[in-house]
Amino acid sequence: MVNSRFSVAIHILSLIATTSDKSQLTSDFIAGSVNTNPVVVRRMIGVLKKAGLLTSQSGIAGYDLLVEPKDLTLLAIYHAIDGPEQLFAIHDEPNPACSVGRKIQHTLEGVYTSVWYAMKEQLQAQTLQDVLDQLR
């Protein structure tokens, strides 16, 4: 199972999208909703900011989305947090002297790529707005 960063990122973005009172929207407040540490939140927000999904100003409470929820696909969020394009790890340096070992990496890459594409399609089909609609 992959880590919970993707979940936390979606949670944070949902809060930013739905909280109208910006002065309330501090990393401390967000951390209280996510149930984690404010630094973990600020760290994640730094990543999302770097990816161009939101803005913030040092010293001032509040964050703003730079992309409309309906235009923000879950795939874009996934990429923002640097989610891997390969779901399954492939073991290192299988034996090239063995006919299976020689070709297994390339073969598995093909298999995993088809799996990843199917996943990708799902992530692209859903936006932050869809998530917000379900949160109501």
Add this chain to the structure above:
Amino acid sequence: MVNSRFSVAIHILSLIATTSDKSQLTSDFIAGSVNTNPVVVRRMIGVLKKAGLLTSQSGIAGYDLLVEPKDLTLLAIYHAIDGPEQLFAIHDEPNPACSVGRKIQHTLEGVYTSVWYAMKEQLQAQTLQDVLDQLR
């Protein structure tokens, strides 16, 4: 990224399927092809055996598949090694006092389920025989 057990399992099963000289097929030989420790191989084989995919006899070299490669889907292998049905972790105990926190877990479960189904379909569509064909 998920661990490499799935890759190792497929590698091991491929070797068992393609090695005709059973006396050669020891955990040591397999470990040499995978490039890992024989105990790691025996451990994994124990798991696959428990799932009913192969047999072995204590003290005797050689393993035998119990399912025809063409009938063995990658999904079955994935399930055998207890691959999680949920790809992404969801953070624990979001704040129920917050409207987002209250519903985020359920919402994300729905999102991740649709992603998992797409993945599942791909894993079910490919068999060990497909892998063997590509290894040639």
Add this chain to the structure above:
DNA sequence: TATTCCTGTAACTATAATAGTTACAACAGG
């Protein structure tokens, strides 16, 4: 200006997953 609240970030710690390793009991067959 001093105070307060906030962001941004570095550095450290704790925990858990993963894989690798050592060790050894038990089985098979010459």
Add this chain to the structure above:
DNA sequence: CCTGTTGTAACTATTATAGTTACAGGAATA
């Protein structure tokens, strides 16, 4: 017996993840 093998428990090393402490610096305001 002796050798080579499987099956398993137990331990270690490495890494990823998340949580935490600490603090520099911006912004607003009394």
